[in-house]
Amino acid sequence: xxxxxxxxxxxxxxxxxxxxxxxxxxxxxxxxxxxxxxxxxxxxxxxxxxxxxxxxxxxxxxxxxxxxxxxxxxxxxxxxxxxxxxxxxxxxxxxxxxxxxxxxxxxxxxxxxxxxxxxxxxxxxxxxxxxxxxxxxxxxxxxxxxxxxxxxxxxxxxxxxxxxxxxxxxxxxxxxxxxxxxxxxxxxxxxxxxxxxxxxxxxxxxxxxxxxxxxxxxxxxxxxxxxxxxxxxxxxxxxxxxxxxxxxxxxxxxxxxxxxxxxxxxxxxxxxxxxxxxxxxxxxxxxxxxxxxxxxxxxxxxxxxxxxxxxxxxxxxxxxxxxxxxxxxxxxxxxxxxxxxxxxxxxxxxxxxxxxxxxxxxxxxxxxxxxxxxxxxxxxxxxxxxxxxxxxxxxxxxxxxxxxxxxxxxxxxxxxxxxxxxxxxxxxxxxxxxxxxxxxxxxxxxxxxxxxxxxxxxxxxxxxxxxxxxxxxxxxxxx
Numbered sequence: 001x002x003x004x005x006x007x008x009x010x011x012x013x014x015x016x017x018x019x020x021x022x023x024x025x026x027x028x029x030x031x032x033x034x035x036x037x038x039x040x041x042x043x044x045x046x047x048x049x050x051x052x053x054x055x056x057x058x059x060x061x062x063x064x065x066x067x068x069x070x071x072x073x074x075x076x077x078x079x080x081x082x083x084x085x086x087x088x089x090x091x092x093x094x095x096x097x098x099x100x101x102x103x104x105x106x107x108x109x110x111x112x113x114x115x116x117x118x119x120x121x122x123x124x125x126x127x128x129x130x131x132x133x134x135x136x137x138x139x140x141x142x143x144x145x146x147x148x149x150x151x152x153x154x155x156x157x158x159x160x161x162x163x164x165x166x167x168x169x170x171x172x173x174x175x176x177x178x179x180x181x182x183x184x185x186x187x188x189x190x191x192x193x194x195x196x197x198x199x200x201x202x203x204x205x206x207x208x209x210x211x212x213x214x215x216x217x218x219x220x221x222x223x224x225x226x227x228x229x230x231x232x233x234x235x236x237x238x239x240x241x242x243x244x245x246x247x248x249x250x251x252x253x254x255x256x257x258x259x260x261x262x263x264x265x266x267x268x269x270x271x272x273x274x275x276x277x278x279x280x281x282x283x284x285x286x287x288x289x290x291x292x293x294x295x296x297x298x299x300x301x302x303x304x305x306x307x308x309x310x311x312x313x314x315x316x317x318x319x320x321x322x323x324x325x326x327x328x329x330x331x332x333x334x335x336x337x338x339x340x341x342x343x344x345x346x347x348x349x350x351x352x353x354x355x356x357x358x359x360x361x362x363x364x365x366x367x368x369x370x371x372x373x374x375x376x377x378x379x380x381x382x383x384x385x386x387x388x389x390x391x392x393x394x395x396x397x398x399x400x401x402x403x404x405x406x407x408x409x410x411x412x413x414x415x416x417x418x419x420x421x422x423x424x425x426x427x428x429x430x431x432x433x434x435x436x437x438x439x440x441x442x443x444x445x446x447x448x449x450x451x452x453x454x455x456x457x458x459x460x461x462x463x464x465x466x467x468x469x470x471x472x473x474x475x476x477x478x479x
Contacts, residue, residue, distance in 0.1 A: 009406070030402055033395050033427050038309035039091045041223035042079045042302060043214045045175040046096035047071030054098045055217050060084075061092070070096050072156040075175050075229055075298060082299035083227070085325035087306035095218060097209040099176040106173040106180030106205030108160075110148065110187070112141035113167065113196035120191030124148065126158050126171070127183055128293050128327045135192050141167035144195065159183050159296070160202075177208030179229050182262070184287065184294040211235040215242045222246075222253040227305040229298030231259045231282075233274045243279040247390065252397065254390030255279065256366075256383060258308070260301030261348075262287045262294070265339060272347030278368035278380030284343060285351040285359065291330035300326055300351070308364065314387035315433045317467035318364040320354065328353040349383075363469060388433055388464045396460065399424050409454060417456060418446040425460070436463045 010023045041057070049071035052058050060066050066080035076096045083090055110124065116139045124131045133147045145167045152162035152169070160171040160183060173180030183202045189195065211230055215238065228239055239257045246253045257280040261268050265286070272282050283304035287294040295303075303323040311318060335343070340350045340362055347367035354360045368380040380386055403420050407413060422444060428434045440461040449455035 027403055027405065030399075031423075033424070033431065034398050036312045036314060036391055036394075037091065038224040038312060039093065039222065040083065040225040040227065040305055040309045041218060042076065042083060042092065042094045042227045042305075043211060044070070044075035044079050044094065044096060044229050044298065045099055045177065045179075045209060046076050047074045047174050050074060050076075050096065052096065054096050055214060057093050057095045057218055057221065059092070060094050066094065067157065070094065071174070073159050073174050075159070075179060077157065078159060078296070079227065079229065079298050079302040082295070082302040082325055083306040086303035086323055087310045090306050090309055092306075093223065095214045097214055100207045100209045102207045103176030103209070104204060104206040105176045106183060106202040108171045108183070108185050108202040109200040110145070110169040110171070110185070111167060111198045111200070112144045113198070114194045115140045116144070116192045117194040118192055120189065122148065122192070122197070123188040123190075124152075125184070125186045125188075125293050126152075126160055127299075128295050129155065129158055130293070131155060131158075135195065139195075141195065145169050171202070173202065173205055176205065178205050178232070179208065179296070179298060180205035182296050182298075184291075184296075186289070186292040186294075188292065208235075210238075212238045212242075215239070219246065223255055225305045225309050226255060226257045227298075227301050228257060228259050229301065231261050231271065231297060233271060236271070236275045236277075236280060240275060240277040240280055243277070247279065252393065254387070254394070256281060256308075256387065258283060258301045258305040260285070260297035260299070260304065262297050262300070265342065268348050269343065269346035272367040273369060275367040276347070276369055278366045278386050280367050281364060281383050282348045282367055283351060284348045285326065285329060286333050286335060287329050288333050290332040291327075293327045295326045304349075304351075304361070304364075307361070308383075313431075313433070314391040315384050315465045315467070317382070317384060317469065318361045319467070319469065321361050322354075323351065323359045323361065326351075326359040328357045328359050382467060382469075384467055385464055389462065392428060392434060392460075392462050392464075395424050395428060396421055409448070409456065414446040414448065414456060417458070418444060421446065421458065421460060425462075432465050434462050435465050 011021050052069040060080050063081045066077045070076035076094050080094055116135045119137050120135050122133050131151055133151050145164050149162045149164035149169050163170050181202055185199050187197055243255050247255050260283045268284050283300050285300050303326050307321050335350055343350045347369050349364050350362040352362050364383045366380050366383050371377040399420050425437045429437045443461040445459045449457050
């Protein structure tokens with residue numbers, strides 16, 4: 001057995017007084033892999049009613065707390081609600097932005113005509129929130145409008161405010177910017193004839209805050225998942241730059257980003273091609289006017305991110321996991337198999353409606369499609385791949401930090417470091433995070449750097465475990 005010099009941290013070699021001296025060494029205590037608890041960050045907008053100022057990262061534990069901190073019906077409130085509904089045990093931080101000074105709110109209207117010739121009920125859906133009023137026989141259109149506005153005022157968690165002028169109820173998004181245009185309005189009128197209802201969709205929202213203003217505040221912090229309400233190329237490029245910076249070899253803080261969309265399929269796939277990031281995921285659930293009750297894209301993104309945070313095994317696929325709280329699309333809006341395949345080949349993660357009207361993930365993929373040369377590249381197709389690589393790096397880094405905090409660099413050092421890395425890889429294999437460690441171990445190289453006398457270099461082969469997404473079988477008929 002090769003001899004090894006025993007080094008001491010607290011017992012000096014110059015002792016002359018007789019005695020038996022012992023110190024405790026904890027560097028070898030930890031032999032397991034680190035945990036992979038996920039932290040999620042939501043970026044959104046607040047209202048002036050919120051008690052927390054903009055650009056202050058705030059831990060959130062409940063729907064009510066989000067309402068108080070960021071204002072009832074604000075984007076931050078509704079995104080936090082969607083996230084906590086999907087994952088009640090989420091480690092959630094929210095950072096709010098004020099509306100842009102040049103921002104414009106989206107506006108929609110509900111216009112009534114004639115009078116009710118019978119008694120019945122009007123149900124108005126604002127996003128997925130239902131507001132109902134009773135209508136008595138002979139009620140005039142202006143009176144119906146006034147009653148609806150009064151009822152809307154009783155629901156402070158709506159993403160809109162209401163005002164009435166004659167027979168017209170005007171709905172104004174609480175937060176200025178493009179996201180207000182995604183607030184869906186629809187209605188159902190029962191047992192009331194002659195009364196007419198006309199809805200003008202939410203529109204004209206413009207100029208959202210800049211995502212970079214929030215990300216620069218949290219640059220030094222570690223968030224495994226960042227959810228953004230902004231689904232435009234400029235802000236997603238900002239998010240891509242941020243994630244590449246914080247997760248790079250210098251900062252080493254892993255992270256993925258999530259945004260949501262419910263637009264036309266061609267619009268979705270065009271944007272994913274522009275983003276082209278192995279760390280950003282587009283959650284897509286299609287709604288059209290055929291679906292009365294609709295979750296907003298930023299709610300979909302928040303729920304998707306929260307479910308991803310629940311799965312701490314980085315290599316385990318998210319297929320079929322439910323997005324609790326997200327409303328199912330109408331049958332006419334649901335994606336066909338061909339459409340799902342198109343999305344999966346173009347960097348979007350489709351969402352489907354399963355048994356029991358459960359909204360669930362089909363497959364979680366990144367927006368990464370091509371390498372820098374424009375060549376199709378599937379290396380980072382599944383979002384599990386980059387999350388697995390992040391975890392492998394974390395496990396190796398922590399082991400080296402624990403074992404060699406004050407190590408001398410001699411010819412004995414590289415084999416000791418290699419042995420520890422190999423042990424980490426074998427434990428990762430036991431958890432089915434990587435595989436074929438024995439077959440690849442000759443590729444595990446630890447050597448002294450040729451230029452820096454104080455540096456070790458390592459090449460670590462990581463054959464990540466892939467998800468089982470497709471099974472193909474042939475049934476042979478025997479007569």
